[in-house]
Amino acid sequence: MFYLTIDILGTVAFAISGVLVAMEKKLDLFGVLIIAFVTAIGGGTLRDLLIGNTPVAWMKDLTYVSTIFITVVFAILFASKLKYLRKSLFLFDTIGIGLYTMVGIEKGLQADLLPVMCIALGTMTASFGGVTRDILCNEIPVIFRKEIYATACILGGASYFLLLQFSIPERYAYIAAILIVIVLRLLAVKFSISLPNIYKKQEE
Amino acid sequence: MFYLTIDILGTVAFAISGVLVAMEKKLDLFGVLIIAFVTAIGGGTLRDLLIGNTPVAWMKDLTYVSTIFITVVFAILFASKLKYLRKSLFLFDTIGIGLYTMVGIEKGLQADLLPVMCIALGTMTASFGGVTRDILCNEIPVIFRKEIYATACILGGASYFLLLQFSIPERYAYIAAILIVIVLRLLAVKFSISLPNIYKKQEE
Amino acid sequence: MFYLTIDILGTVAFAISGVLVAMEKKLDLFGVLIIAFVTAIGGGTLRDLLIGNTPVAWMKDLTYVSTIFITVVFAILFASKLKYLRKSLFLFDTIGIGLYTMVGIEKGLQADLLPVMCIALGTMTASFGGVTRDILCNEIPVIFRKEIYATACILGGASYFLLLQFSIPERYAYIAAILIVIVLRLLAVKFSISLPNIYKKQEE
Numbered sequence: 001m002f003y004l005t006i007d008i009l010g011t012v013a014f015a016i017s018g019v020l021v022a023m024e025k026k027l028d029l030f031g032v033l034i035i036a037f038v039t040a041i042g043g044g045t046l047r048d049l050l051i052g053n054t055p056v057a058w059m060k061d062l063t064y065v066s067t068i069f070i071t072v073v074f075a076i077l078f079a080s081k082l083k084y085l086r087k088s089l090f091l092f093d094t095i096g097i098g099l100y101t102m103v104g105i106e107k108g109l110q111a112d113l114l115p116v117m118c119i120a121l122g123t124m125t126a127s128f129g130g131v132t133r134d135i136l137c138n139e140i141p142v143i144f145r146k147e148i149y150a151t152a153c154i155l156g157g158a159s160y161f162l163l164l165q166f167s168i169p170e171r172y173a174y175i176a177a178i179l180i181v182i183v184l185r186l187l188a189v190k191f192s193i194s195l196p197n198i199y200k201k202q203e204e
Numbered sequence: 205m206f207y208l209t210i211d212i213l214g215t216v217a218f219a220i221s222g223v224l225v226a227m228e229k230k231l232d233l234f235g236v237l238i239i240a241f242v243t244a245i246g247g248g249t250l251r252d253l254l255i256g257n258t259p260v261a262w263m264k265d266l267t268y269v270s271t272i273f274i275t276v277v278f279a280i281l282f283a284s285k286l287k288y289l290r291k292s293l294f295l296f297d298t299i300g301i302g303l304y305t306m307v308g309i310e311k312g313l314q315a316d317l318l319p320v321m322c323i324a325l326g327t328m329t330a331s332f333g334g335v336t337r338d339i340l341c342n343e344i345p346v347i348f349r350k351e352i353y354a355t356a357c358i359l360g361g362a363s364y365f366l367l368l369q370f371s372i373p374e375r376y377a378y379i380a381a382i383l384i385v386i387v388l389r390l391l392a393v394k395f396s397i398s399l400p401n402i403y404k405k406q407e408e
Numbered sequence: 409m410f411y412l413t414i415d416i417l418g419t420v421a422f423a424i425s426g427v428l429v430a431m432e433k434k435l436d437l438f439g440v441l442i443i444a445f446v447t448a449i450g451g452g453t454l455r456d457l458l459i460g461n462t463p464v465a466w467m468k469d470l471t472y473v474s475t476i477f478i479t480v481v482f483a484i485l486f487a488s489k490l491k492y493l494r495k496s497l498f499l500f501d502t503i504g505i506g507l508y509t510m511v512g513i514e515k516g517l518q519a520d521l522l523p524v525m526c527i528a529l530g531t532m533t534a535s536f537g538g539v540t541r542d543i544l545c546n547e548i549p550v551i552f553r554k555e556i557y558a559t560a561c562i563l564g565g566a567s568y569f570l571l572l573q574f575s576i577p578e579r580y581a582y583i584a585a586i587l588i589v590i591v592l593r594l595l596a597v598k599f600s601i602s603l604p605n606i607y608k609k610q611e612e
Contacts, residue, residue, distance in 0.1 A: 008596025030355055045254070050453070054256025059321045117467045151438055234559055249458070260462025263525045 002171065003106055007044075008067055010099030013092045014040040014129050015068045020089040024136050036072045037199070039065070042129030043100050047121055051111040057178030060067040076175055090189070097126040098181035101153040102174055107158060119157035126153045138140075148188040206375065210382070211248075212271055214303030217296045218333050219244040219272045223279040224293040225249040229341050238275045239337055244268070246333030247304050250259035251325055255315040294393070296351040301330040304386055305357040306378055309364060330357045330385075360385030410579065411514055414586070415452075416475055418507030421500045422537050423448040423476045427483040428497040429611075433545050443541055444480045448472070450537030451508050455529055459519040498597070505534040506589040509561040510582055513568060527565035534561045556596040564589030 018039030022032040041058045046054040057141025058064035108118030127150055160177035164170065207313075222243030226236040245262045247347035252260040301360035308329030312322030331354055368374065426447030430440040449466045456464040466472035512533030516526030523598065526580055568585035 030352075034354065049253055049457055050462065050464050052256070052460070052469065055315060055317065056254050057319055059254060059325070062318065062320065065320065065324070111463060113463065113467055114470065116470065116473065117348065120473070121467070148438075150442065234556075238558065253457055258458065258459070259519060259521065260458050262519055263458065263529070266522065266524065269524065269528070 002133055003103070004063075006099050006174075007103050008063065010086065010096050010103060011040045011064055011067050012071050012100065013096035014043075016075050017092040017096055017130070018133050019072055019079070020092070021133055021137050021139065023076075023079055024089075026095040028138075032076065033069075033072055035136060036075070036160050037065075037134065039129045039133040040068050040071075043125040045132065046128045047104050047107055047125040050121065050124070051107065051113070052105070053111070053142070081141075091128055094182050094185045097130070097153055098156065098178040099148070100126040100129070101157055101181050102178050105157050105177075106174075115161045119154055119161075122157045123150050123153040126150075141158070148185065152181050152184040152188065155184055165185040207307070208267075209338065210303050210378075211307050211372070212267065213377045214300050214307060215244045215268055216275050217300035217303065218247075219275040220279050221293055221300060221334070222284070222295070222337050223276055225337055225341050225343065227280075227283055228293075233339075235274055235281065237273075239340060240279070241269075241272055243337040244272050246336040247308070247329040248319070248333075249333065250332045251308050251311060251329040254325065254328070255317070257313065258279040262382050273298075297334055298386050301334070301353070301357055301389065302360065302382040304330040304333070305360055306364065306382050309361050309381075310378075311380050319365045323358055323365075326361045327354050327357040330354075352389065353382045356385050356388040356392065359388055410469050411511070412471075413508040414507050414582075415511050416471070417506050418511060419448045419472055419475050420479050421504035421507065422451075423473045424481040424483050425497055425500040425504055425538070426501070426541050427480055428485070429541055429545050429547070429566070431484075431487055432497075435545075440484065441477075441480055443544060444483070445473075445476055446544065447537045448476050448543040450540040451512070451533040451535065452537075453514055454469075454536045458529065458532070459515065459521070461515070461519070500588055500591045501538055505538070505557070505593070506564065507517065507563055507574040508534040509564055510568065510586050510590050511586075513565050514582075519587075527562055530565045531558050534558075549601040556593065560589045560592040563592055 015036040017141065018036035019032055020034035020038075025031075040057075041064060042063075044058065045056045050052060050099075101122040104122035105118045108121040113121065156177045159180050160173050163173035163176055168176070219240040222240035223236055225243075226239035228392070229235075231239065245260075245268060248262065248268075249260045252258060258278055307327040308326035309322045311329075312325040317325065360381045364377050364386050367377035423444040423563065426444035429447075430443035432438075435443065449464075449472060452472075453464045456462060478514055509530040512530035513526045515528040515533075521529065564585045567588050568581050571581035571584055576584070
């Protein structure tokens with residue numbers, strides 16, 4: 001129940017982020033639906049394919065598809081209220097990656113993967129939907145922009161395993177890791193933190 | 205036998221559409237072959253991966269690969285006769301999506317998916333090959349152009365389940381649904397039907 | 409052991425080629441890591457997904473991930489020595505496709521695929537990492553450039569099965585096929601060999 005709730009919240013956040021990008025690109029109704037859908041299920045689909053969990057999660061029952069559909073209807077109805085599309089997009093995208101990072105790690109643990117593979121799986125789960133959304137909408141994939149993006153997922157995921165080492169109860173560590181991903185990305189953008197430059201030598 | 209025939213006809217239609225796009229882009233012989241191949245097997249490969257039907261269909265025997273190869277040879281030989289490439293491309297692509305929509309739905313039913321998932325699977329089977337073809341050839345993916353594309357697949361697929369409700373024999377419903385997809389897309393293009401505009405409020 | 413060594417050598421070659429492309433594009437540290445990673449595991453991941461070998465190879469233990477990580481560290485440290493980036497890129501990419509073609513064929517044989525499917529699988533294993541690298545870095549995918557690329561993989565793979573017919577010991581045939589792929593591509597570029605033109609008729 002707990003894990004399903006997190007998964008559904010992530011689906012909602014990514015579906016909204018998909019609607020926002022698609023509406024900015026003035027796609028038609030079907031285009032908006034498909035981008036919302038791809039953004040919300042992209043990460044989980046890649047994750048399930050890589051660990052061999054087929055048919056992939058969203059095909060097994062109506063949970064995901066109906067969640068996305070209802071979210072899109074609401075997002076379109078209230079889109080005119082979202083004056084600052086860019087800002088809300090960033091927020092929903094960030095919440096989405098926080099939630100999906102941990103969903104991916106959880107599924108990796110269930111598949112008996114090593115912690116480092118779970119973190120990689122979580123990072124891919126978190127970023128693949130947004131990358132596909134951006135490629136389909138002809139934007140530079142979010143993961144390659146200046147901000148620390150995947151790095152936030154990796155650090156958040158690593159902190160989960162670290163917290164478990166200190167005997168923090170599993171569920172608290174889980175929620176703490178989600179918040180760490182979200183806060184790290186918010187701080188990175190607020191203070192324009194980016195990764196160290198590795199080109200000094202060559203550029204001289 | 206019946207299902208295999210439909211599948212092979214779809215493979216031929218998509219392989220021809222791949223050859224036509226690749227030749228318009230003046231790709232070399234190998235490029236033409238690879239685009240024909242990707243267009244013809246793309247949808248089925250995604251479908252088989254999502255439902256966990258591996259090794260994917262075209263790898264299991266020589267049926268698909270030899271069909272594509274023979275189709276490409278004929279398509280290149282007779283390409284000079286196809287004066288109106290754009291028009292024949294549209295026709296073969298439309299026949300392809302009609303056939304593949306139902307092939308995908310059939311495979312979804314075999315994997316015990318819900319009807320709505322079968323329709324989603326059919327739509328992806330029908331559109332993924334063409335989308336990949338267009339991305340590789342640097343065209344705007346067919347699915348994002350103005351015409352009703354995936355919508356035709358969805359309506360055709362839905363009509364299949366509707367017809368079954370009225371005790372229409374399975375095979376007739378199957379063929380009817382294929383024709384519905386094809387006719388819907390032809391009509392949509394002929395009469396420039398597109399989906400309703402959802403941007404009125406924001407644009408005022 | 410023999411097969412694992414070949415696989416690891418291919419991983420190293422492709423990781424270096426990824427670093428070189430990513431550094432030319434001035435990506436940040438994480439971008440370089442991710443491109444190296446995607447280039448090195450892309451082909452094998454597609455291969456494992458298509459034959460249903462999941463979780464995919466690089467997730468099962470630390471071999472691949474640590475190989476890529478160490479390779480990237482060394483490649484970045486010594487990048488300033490690689491004056492002629494373009495040339496070294498071409499070399500490492502070519503070694504990579506030679507090695508990965510045979511790794512893919514081997515895995516296809518283990519999955520009981522027909523020789524022609526093994527060759528297709530080998531070609532995809534060899535080219536998918538580089539294609540993804542080029543798409544992510546916004547370059548024209550290497551496979552669509554003028555040189556004989558996938559053709560080298562196909563001919564090399566075919567020569568493997570041919571050599572086995574002449575009772576050449578399996579391991580020698582394996583290494584010979586790798587060298588054939590590499591030499592074919594080197595020669596094709598050196599002598600600007602490309603595939604025959606199929607547009608004569610239409611262009612007159």
